[in-house]
Amino acid sequence: MVSVTAPSLTIMSTTNDAKTPSIGKALDSARFTGLHRRFWFLAGLGIMLDGFDFFIIGVANPLIKEDFGATAWQTGLVSSAAIVGAIFGAMFLGPLGDKIGRRKIFKYDLIMFVVFSVACMVAPDLWTLIASRFFLGVAIGLDYPIAASYLAEILPKANRGRMLVSAFALQAVGMLLGALVGVVILLILPEVDSWRWMLGFGIVPALIIIWLRRSVPESPRWLAQNGQEAEAIEVTERLTGEKVHVSDKDREKAEESSEGLQALFQPRLFKGDLRRRTIFTSVPWFLMDVATYGVGIFTPTLLAALALAGPNSTFIADDIAATEGTALLDIFLVLGFVAAIFTVEKLGRVKLQILGFSLMGVGLLILGIAAALPGGGDDHLALVFLGFAIFNFFMNMGPNATTYALPAEVFPSEVRAAGHGFAAGLAKLGAALGVFFFPILLDAWGQAALLFALAGVTILALIITWAFRIETMGKSLDEISGRKFGALKARPTPP
Numbered sequence: 001m002v003s004v005t006a007p008s009l010t011i012m013s014t015t016n017d018a019k020t021p022s023i024g025k026a027l028d029s030a031r032f033t034g035l036h037r038r039f040w041f042l043a044g045l046g047i048m049l050d051g052f053d054f055f056i057i058g059v060a061n062p063l064i065k066e067d068f069g070a071t072a073w074q075t076g077l078v079s080s081a082a083i084v085g086a087i088f089g090a091m092f093l094g095p096l097g098d099k100i101g102r103r104k105i106f107k108y109d110l111i112m113f114v115v116f117s118v119a120c121m122v123a124p125d126l127w128t129l130i131a132s133r134f135f136l137g138v139a140i141g142l143d144y145p146i147a148a149s150y151l152a153e154i155l156p157k158a159n160r161g162r163m164l165v166s167a168f169a170l171q172a173v174g175m176l177l178g179a180l181v182g183v184v185i186l187l188i189l190p191e192v193d194s195w196r197w198m199l200g201f202g203i204v205p206a207l208i209i210i211w212l213r214r215s216v217p218e219s220p221r222w223l224a225q226n227g228q229e230a231e232a233i234e235v236t237e238r239l240t241g242e243k244v245h246v247s248d249k250d251r252e253k254a255e256e257s258s259e260g261l262q263a264l265f266q267p268r269l270f271k272g273d274l275r276r277r278t279i280f281t282s283v284p285w286f287l288m289d290v291a292t293y294g295v296g297i298f299t300p301t302l303l304a305a306l307a308l309a310g311p312n313s314t315f316i317a318d319d320i321a322a323t324e325g326t327a328l329l330d331i332f333l334v335l336g337f338v339a340a341i342f343t344v345e346k347l348g349r350v351k352l353q354i355l356g357f358s359l360m361g362v363g364l365l366i367l368g369i370a371a372a373l374p375g376g377g378d379d380h381l382a383l384v385f386l387g388f389a390i391f392n393f394f395m396n397m398g399p400n401a402t403t404y405a406l407p408a409e410v411f412p413s414e415v416r417a418a419g420h421g422f423a424a425g426l427a428k429l430g431a432a433l434g435v436f437f438f439p440i441l442l443d444a445w446g447q448a449a450l451l452f453a454l455a456g457v458t459i460l461a462l463i464i465t466w467a468f469r470i471e472t473m474g475k476s477l478d479e480i481s482g483r484k485f486g487a488l489k490a491r492p493t494p495p
Contacts, residue, residue: 020242020243020244020245021242021244021245022244022245022246022247022249022250023220023221023224023232023233023236023244023245023246023247023250024221024247024249024250024476024477024478025476026236026240026242026244027153027154027155027156027220027221027236027239027240028156028157028476028477029156029157030156030239030240030241031156031240031241032155032156032158032159032163033239033241035238035239036154036155036156036159036163036239039150039151039154039216039217039239040151040155040163040166040167042209042212042213042215042216043106043147043150043151043167043216044147044151044166044167044168044170045170045205045209045212045213046109046110046140046143046144046147046209047143047144047147047167047168047170047171047174048170048171048173048174048177048205049110049113049140049143049174049202049205049206049209050140050143050144050171050174051170051171051172051173051174051175051177051178052174052175052177052178052181052201052202052205053082053136053140053174053178053202054171054174054175054178054293055174055175055177055178055179055182056178056181056182056198056199056201056202057078057079057082057133057199058079059178059179059182059186059195059198060182060195060198060199061075061078061079063192063193063194063195064078064126064129064195066192067192067193067195068125068126068129070126072439072440072443073440074126075439076435076436076437076438076439076440077130077436078126078129078130078133079435079436079439080431080432080435080436081130081131081133081134081137082133082134082136082137082140083137083293083428083431083432083435084134084137084428084432085133085134085135085136085137085138085139085140085141086137086138086140086141086144086424086425086428086431087137087141087425087426087428087429087432088137088138088141088425089109089137089138089139089140089141089142089143089144089425090141090142090144090145090420090421090422090424090425090428091141091261091421091422091424091425091426091428092261092421092425093138093141093142093421094141094142094144094145094146094417094418094420094421094422094424094425095261095415095417095418095421096417097145097146097149097416097417097418097421098149098222098414098415098416098417098418101218101219101222101223101226102146102149102150102153102218102219102222102417103150103216103217103218103219105142105143105146106146106150106213106216107213109139109140109142109143109146110139110143110206110209110210110213111210112135112136112138112139112142113136113139113140113202113206114203114206114207114210115135116132116133116135116136116139117136117199117200117202117203117206118200118203119132119135119136120132120133120136120196120199120200121196121197121199121200121203122196123196137428141421141424141425141428144404144420144421144424145407145416145417145418145419145420145421145424146417147167148164148167148404148405148407148408148420148424149219149408149416149417149420150216150219151163151164151167151408152164152408152409152416152477153219153220153221153222153413153416153477154219154220154221154239157474157475157476157477158345158474159345160409161344161345161349161405161409161472161473162341162344162345164404164405164408164409165337165340165341165344165401165402165404165405166337166341167404168337168400168401168404168405169334169337169338169340169341169396169401171400172333172334172336172337172396173334175333176334177205181198181201182198185197185198185201217235217238218231218235219235220232220233220235220236220239221250221413221477222413223235224246224250224251225250225251225413225414227251229246229251232246232250233245233246249478261418261422263414263415263418264277264278264411264415264418264419264422265278274411274415276468276470277410277411277419277470278419278422278423279464279468280406280410280464280465280468280469280470281403281406281407281410281411281419281420281423282407282422282423282426282427283426283461283464283468284353284357284399284403284461284464284465285399285403285407285423285424285426285427285430286426286427286429286430287430287457287458287460287461287464288357288360288395288399288400288403288427288430288458288461289427289428289430289431289434290430290431290433290434290454290457291360291364291434291454291457291458292395292400292431292434293430293431293432293434293435294431294434294435294437294438294454295364295391295434295438295451295454332388332389332392332393332396333392333393333395333396334396335393335396336392336393336394336395336396336397336398336400336401337396337397337401339393339396339397340352340396340397340398340401340402343397344401344402344405344473345473345474348471348472348473349402349405349406349409349471349472349473350402350465350466350469350470350471352397352398352399352401352402353398353399353402353403353406353465354398354462354465354466355394355397355398356394356395356396356397356398356399356400356402357398357399357458357459357461357462357465358394358458358459358462359390359391359393359394359398360390360391360394360395360398360399360455360458361455361456361458361459361462362390362394362455363386363387363388363389363390363391363392363394364387364391364451364452364454364455364458365387365451365452365455366383366386366387366390367383367384367387367388367391367447367451368447368448368449368451368452368455369383369448370383370384370387371446371447371448371451372448376447399461399465403423403427404424405472406470406472407419407420407422407423407424408420409472409477409480410470410472410480410481411481412477412481413477413481438450441453
C-alpha cells in the first residue's frame with residue numbers, strides 16, 4: 001500500500017535536486033533481479049497459451065472435419081476464427097492498454113479465454129464452434145500488446161531484447177504442450193470427438209495464470225505519464241532498489257498527438273516519422289505470419305500428405321503419426337528461440353530478422369523441391385525433415401522473435417500498446433489469410449507451387465525489413481522513441 005504521505009513525496013519529486021535518478025533512467029539502468037524475472041514470467045505466460053492454441057487446433061482440425069463433415073472452406077473458418085478474433089483483440093482493443101493501463105487488461109483477457117475455451121469444448125455444431133473460437137482469439141490477441149508493452153517498460157535496457165524474446169519463446173513451450181496433450185488424448189481416447197478435450201485443456205493453464213497474475217503491479221512508466229506518481233515511484237523503487245523521482249520527461253506526452261490507432265500515422269511530433277515505425281513493425285510481421293501460420297497450422301496435415309501417411313493407415317493413426325512428427329520438428333522451434341536469446345543483444349534485432357527471413361525462404365524452397373521431385377515427399381523424407389527443421393529454427397531465431405520485440409521498443413510509451421496492437425493485429429490478419437487460403441491453394445496449386453510462393457513471401461519481408469530498419473539494441477526507450485521534447489507537455493499531477 002502507498003503511504004498517506006505520498007502526495008508530499010510527489011511534490012518533492014517534481015523539483016528533485018538530481019541526487020536521485022528519474023524513473024526512466026532508473027528502470028533502464030537497473031540490475032536485473034528476481035522481481036524482474038517474476039514479472040517477466042507472469043506477463044509472458046499468456047504467450048504460452050497462444051502457442052498451445054496455435055498447435056492444438058492443427059491437431060484437432062482433421063478430427064473436427066471428420067466429426068462435423070466440414071468442407072475445405074468450413075475447415076478454413078475453424079482454423080482462422082481464433083486468428084480473426086486476435087486481429088480484433090490486438091488491433092482495436094490493444095489501445096485500451098494505453099488508456100486504462102496494462103494491469104487492468106491482464107485481469108480480463110484470460111477470464112475471457114477460459115469462458116470461450118469451455119464454449120469450444122461443448123459446441124453442439126460447427127458454427128457455434130467457429131463463433132467461440134473467434135471470441136477466444138480476441139482474448140489471445142489482447143494479451144499480445146499488453147504483455148509486450150508492460151515488459152518493455154519495466155525491463156533494464158541491457159536485458160530488454162533478450163527477455164522480450166524469452167517471453168515470446170514461451171510460445172514454443174505452449175506448442176510443445178499442445179503436442180503432448182494432442183498425442184496423449186489421441187492415444188487415450190482414439191475417437192473422432194476427442195478434439196473437444198484437446199480444445200478444453202487450455203482451461204487448466206489459463207486458470208493457473210489468472211491466479212498467479214494477481215500480484216503483477218502496473219507499469220511505472222504508464223503511472224508516471226497518467227498522474228499516478230506516488231505509485232509510479234513505489235513500483236520503480238521495488239524494481240530498482242533505489243530512490244527515484246518523477247522527472248518532466250517521465251510524465252511528458254505529445255501535446256497534439258491523437259490516441260489509439262490514429263496516432264500511429266502522425267508524422268509530425270516524432271523524428272523518423274511514426275508511419276515508418278508502423279510499416280517497419282507491422283508489414284514484415286504480417287508477411288511472416290502468412291508463411292508461418294499457413295505452414296505451421298497445417299504441418300500435421302502436410303507431414304501426413306508428404307511423408308508420414310502409410311498406405312494402410314487408419315484416420316486416427318495418420319493423425320497420431322503426423323502429430324508425433326510435428327512434435328519432433330517443434331524441437332527446432334525451441335532451439336531457434338534459444339539461439340535468439342543468446343544472440344539478440346549481440347547481433348541486434350534487424351540482423352537477426354534479415355537472417356531469419358532469408359533462411360526461412362531456403363527451408364521453404366527445400367520443401368518445395370521435395371514435393372516437386374518424382375515420388376514427392378514420400379520418397380524424399382530427408383529433404384522434408386531438413387526443410388521443416390531449417391524453417392522452424394530460423395523462424396524462431398529471427399523474425400518470430402524480433403517482430404514481437406520491436407513494436408514494444410520503437411513506439412513511445414503513450415502509444416506503445418496501440419503500436420504493438422496494430423502490428424500484432426496486422427500479423428494476425430496475415431495468419432488468418434494464410435490459414436484460410438492454405439488448404440484451398442494446396443488443392444488448387446499443389447504442394448510445390450504453394451511452398452515456392454511462400455518462399456517469395458519471406459524474401460519480400462526481408463526487403464521491407466531492410467528498407468525501413470530501426471535498430472534498438474542497447475538504447476533506452478526514450479532514445480528509441482525519437483520524441484521531440486520541445487513539442488511535448490508535462491502531464492499535470494493531481495492534487
